[in-house]
Amino acid sequence: xxxxxxxxxxxxxxxxxxxxxxxxxxxxxxxxxxxxxxxxxxxxxxxxxxxxxxxxxxxxxxxxxxxxxxxxxxxxxxxxxxxxxxxxxxxxxxxxxxxxxxxxxxxxxxxxxxxxxxxxxxxxxxxxxxxxxxxxxxxxxxxxxxxxxxxxxxxxxxxxxxxxxxxxxxxxxxxxxxxxxxxxxxxxxxxxxxxxxxxxxxxxxxxxxxxxxxxxxxxxxxxxxxxxxxxxxxxxxxxxxxxxxxxxxxxxxxxxxxxxxxxxxxxxxxxxxxxxxxxxxxxxxxxxxxxxxxxxxxxxxxxxxxxxxxxxxxxxxxxxxxxxxxxxxxxxxxxxxxxxxxxxxxxxxxxxxxxxxxxxxxxxxxxxxxxxxxxxxxxxxxxxxxxxxxxxxxxxxxxxxxxxxxxxxxxxxxx
Numbered sequence: 001x002x003x004x005x006x007x008x009x010x011x012x013x014x015x016x017x018x019x020x021x022x023x024x025x026x027x028x029x030x031x032x033x034x035x036x037x038x039x040x041x042x043x044x045x046x047x048x049x050x051x052x053x054x055x056x057x058x059x060x061x062x063x064x065x066x067x068x069x070x071x072x073x074x075x076x077x078x079x080x081x082x083x084x085x086x087x088x089x090x091x092x093x094x095x096x097x098x099x100x101x102x103x104x105x106x107x108x109x110x111x112x113x114x115x116x117x118x119x120x121x122x123x124x125x126x127x128x129x130x131x132x133x134x135x136x137x138x139x140x141x142x143x144x145x146x147x148x149x150x151x152x153x154x155x156x157x158x159x160x161x162x163x164x165x166x167x168x169x170x171x172x173x174x175x176x177x178x179x180x181x182x183x184x185x186x187x188x189x190x191x192x193x194x195x196x197x198x199x200x201x202x203x204x205x206x207x208x209x210x211x212x213x214x215x216x217x218x219x220x221x222x223x224x225x226x227x228x229x230x231x232x233x234x235x236x237x238x239x240x241x242x243x244x245x246x247x248x249x250x251x252x253x254x255x256x257x258x259x260x261x262x263x264x265x266x267x268x269x270x271x272x273x274x275x276x277x278x279x280x281x282x283x284x285x286x287x288x289x290x291x292x293x294x295x296x297x298x299x300x301x302x303x304x305x306x307x308x309x310x311x312x313x314x315x316x317x318x319x320x321x322x323x324x325x326x327x328x329x330x331x332x333x334x335x336x337x338x339x340x341x342x343x344x345x346x347x348x349x350x351x352x353x354x355x356x357x358x359x360x361x362x363x364x365x366x367x368x369x370x371x372x373x374x375x376x377x378x379x380x381x382x383x384x385x386x387x388x389x390x391x392x393x394x395x396x397x398x399x400x401x402x403x404x405x406x407x408x409x410x411x412x413x414x415x
Contacts, residue, residue, distance in 0.1 A: 002064035003036065006107045009082060012075035015059065019068075023055035036062060064107040073099070074106035081118050086126045089114065093133055100135050116141040119157065122150040131160060138162050146180040147171035149215070154183055167194025173204040176211075178218025191226040199272030202228050206239060206267055207274065209281045209373075211299050211342040217241035228271065234259075235266045238294055238303055246291075246303070250310065256291070257312045260319040263287035266294065278370040283337035283399050285369060288319035288326050296333040296354070299344045304353065314357040317365070325381075328365035330354050331408065335391040336369075340401040348403030361413030362386050371396055389415045 025033035026047050037045055037054070040061035045054050056068035065071045073092065077099065080088035093099050093114065103109055104117035111117045115130040119141035127141065142162030145154040149172070154162075169189050172180030185191065193200035205219045220230065220240045230236050234256050237245035250256050266287065267273035267280045274280065277287050282297045292312050295304035308314065320326040334351040355361065364386055370379045380395045391405045392415070405413075 002107070003040070003062040004064075006063040006065070006074075006105050006109075008105070008109075008111060009078055010071070010075045010105065012072060012079075015071065015075070016056075019052065019055040019059045022059055023050060023052055026050055026055070066106075070106045074104065077114060078104050078117065081114065081123055081126055082121060084123055084126065086129050089126055090129055090133070093130070100130065100133060101137075110144075112140050112144060113137050116144050119145040119150060119153050120148050122148075122153045124153055124156055127153065127156070139165070143168060143171055146184055147175050147177060149175075149177040149180040151179055151183050154180070158187065164189045165194075166190065166196070167192070169201055170194070170204060173201045173219060174208050174210065176205060176208065176215040176219055178215040178222065181219050181222055185222060185226065191223065191228070197272065198228065199270075202230070203267075203272030203274070206271070207280045209338060209342070211297075211339045211344050213241060213299050213301075216298075230271065231268050233265060233268075234291060235261050235294065236268070238291055238298070238300060241300065241303070243303065243306055246306070257307060257310060258290065258316055260288050260290055260316075261294075278372050281338060281372060283340065284328060284333040284335070285318070285326075285367065286333075288321065289328075289333070290316045290318070290330070292316065292330045292354075293318060293328075293333050296330050296350050297337045297339055299339040299342075301345075301349075301353075304350075308353075308357050314354050314359040315363065317363075323368075325366050325368045328367055329359060329363045331359045331361070331363060331387050332365060332367065332390055334404045335387050335401055335408070336394050336399045337401065338399070340404075341399050346401070346403065348401060348407045351401065351404035351407045355407060355411050361388075361408045361411045365390075369394075371399075386413065386415065388413045 022033055026037060034047060037058050040058040041054060060068045060071040077092050099114060101113055103112060104114045111120055115127050115135040116137050118126040138157055138160050139162050142154055142157035145157060164187055169181055169184050169191060170193055191201060192198045202223050205216060217240055224230055234246060234249045237249060263277050286294055286297055292304060292307055315329050317327045317329055331354050334354055340346060364384055366384055367382045368379055370377060374396060376395060382390055382393055387408050388405055391400045394400050
């Protein structure tokens with residue numbers, strides 16, 4: 001079993017450096033490095049006699065590749081695809097014919113063999129060349145192109161023989177690719193999953209790990225146009241990016257700005273959303289939050305500014321549940337968020353906005369969190385934490401926005 005996750009676009013120079021660091025650590029008596037050698041090197045290796053080739057082999061196997069040479073080939077192949085270097089791709093495939101059917105990265109993954117990998121990034125000339133060399137993953141390549149919103153590539157692959165399969169729209173729903181979903185529907189795809197469930201696509205759009213506000217809005221409008229009955233609620237108006245609907249809700253209910261919303265209101269079961277709170281993928285919990293809490297995790301910057309301009313309170317606490325968890329202000333969501341993990345506003349934009357509107361940098365709350373589809377899926381508890389201590393203690397560092405912590409400290413935040 002692999003110890004490390006091989007990147008989508010591996011960097012050979014970086015990986016060579018990692019091998020050197022592993023070798024140095026082994027020579028210095030590091031127990032973790034010794035354990036890694038024992039686990040991944042096929043032969044017993046004495047620490048002081050280990051050489052760079054040994055470290056490279058152990059490292060490659062820790063990533064799930066059989067050899068350093070296969071790792072090097074994966075780096076060269078994927079780099080050439082990203083650069084649109086069809087000649088290098090051709091040379092590698094002719095030299096190693098098995099590459100045309102193996103995953104481009106040398107390890108099993110969603111991006112697939114070279115032709116499918118190229119479809120993810122719209123490298124049409126490479127796709128055509130690989131097809132001429134005998135690549136047969138046309139259907140997989142088509143689905144990857146749709147998932148990534150590469151419409152011209154998808155149309156080309158249809159001409160090559162790709163067909164609309166049941167449930168194919170779930171890909172662009174997962175990535176919130178409005179353009180990809182629109183193309184599939186235009187080509188005749190049914191608005192349902194592979195089992196014919198017409199609610200499942202909407203649930204996936206709402207609960208997915210992706211953060212793509214514009215694409216999400218488009219996906220939900222397409223869902224409505226194809227018969228999905230979306231609840232007339234303030235959280236759904238936010239999901240859809242519909243300020244006009246939010247204005248109507250505010251006119252009917254001036255308390256909307258301070259209201260907290262249940263999990264079921266944010267993720268309606270009538271559109272297929274799960275009862276299990278942890279399956280609505282987010283950073284800091286959204287159940288019991290205000291619309292401003294939702295805006296932070298879903299990167300709805302325009303709506304957040306609208307809410308604040310209309311008097312939303314940057315210090316509004318989330319509801320506290322029967323076990324005493326909750327009460328966190330939107331600033332906590334700035335510290336741990338799915339949007340940050342997705343690579344959005346990694347400069348602390350959200351924390352700055354909330355602090356500029358008077359957020360207390362030393363607010364106190366108790367939170368709990370169970371992340372899904374990660375190595376550690378256990379529940380973690382954070383009692384009586386401030387935003388900074390919450391961020392420092394959070395169990396998955398990839399979700400923690402360190403620029404937000406710096407901004408909060410600069411505004412007087414303490415542990």
